[in-house]
Amino acid sequence: EAKRAGGARHLVFEAAMRERAARRADIEAQLRTALAEEQLFVMYQPVVGLNPDGSTDYSAGVEALVRWQHPVRGLVPPFDFIGVAEECGLIDAIGDFVLERSCLDFMRWREQLGEAAPRLIAVNLSRAQLAQPDWMAKVAAMLERSGMPAASLQLEVTESLAAQDEHIQVRLHELKSLGIKLALDDFGTGYSSLSSLHLLPVDTVKIDRSFVCKADTSHHHRVLIEATVKVAQSLGMNTVAEGIETQAQADAVRAQFCAKGQGYFYSRPLVSTALVEWLGAQR
């Protein structure tokens, strides 16, 4: 009886695996079409400076976030396709597209907006991108081509990625030697800790939304944010609070001297033209 139940479970498991594999293959094929037919685009979410005098610097920066406008499924969020893209090798092409688009848009904003243009653009990186042997040369060439100043580009990696093997660490140091800034994304959710922050060659620590969303209501979360900001500051690193949704959360992270903030409270991710309008409206 037990054996039969186990067998049934096994069949259910196999069917689920097959379905998963088929779904992946389907997304992969559609992603190839998406790249070829330019269904991918980039949205930009403002990252604001939380000035010590209580004012807000709306031109501090933006984060580039990839989107997929699927002809049938509509707008697909990165969570639904970045993983598949990483597994099938398409992340290289997607990453190149996002980086190039971001740099070109950044340079255009500078022309259109002058002083009000964002001073920094953050682009998310996947492990596979860093592992490409010719990637560093590609990035250098792309900076050259677009005229993008390296110091205005911030590449974001997750804790688990940054803490990985020596090979990745070497790559991160190479990026730094180009003058590019590095940020540690989603800090607090991975396995590295405050005590190992000094080992990572990053300029900025982005405090994960799961802490920020309780900054105003939970003493525990407030203390963690305070500690992160203090340690980061002592290492000469900047801090960004991710996912600020309310005035109370903005006030709470400001009170902990977090230097920058990002979240729906300030703005949702915007297409380039909407970002230009948003920045213009803040003046």
Ligand code: C2E
């Ligand atoms: P992330 O880098 O941590 O980006 C922040 C995510 O939080 C974005 O989700 C953004 O839309 C969302 N967010 C911002 N403010 C708020 C808020 O106030 N409340 C809530 N609930 N969410 C907020 P998105 O665009 O869906 O991206 C999810 C993740 O996908 C990113 O997390 C990043 O890890 C990855 N990703 C996005 N674009 C790219 C890309 O071009 N390349 C790679 N490799 N990964 C990307």
Ligand code: MG
């Ligand atoms: Mg990010």
Ligand code: MG
């Ligand atoms: Mg993040």
Ligand code: MG
């Ligand atoms: Mg996050």
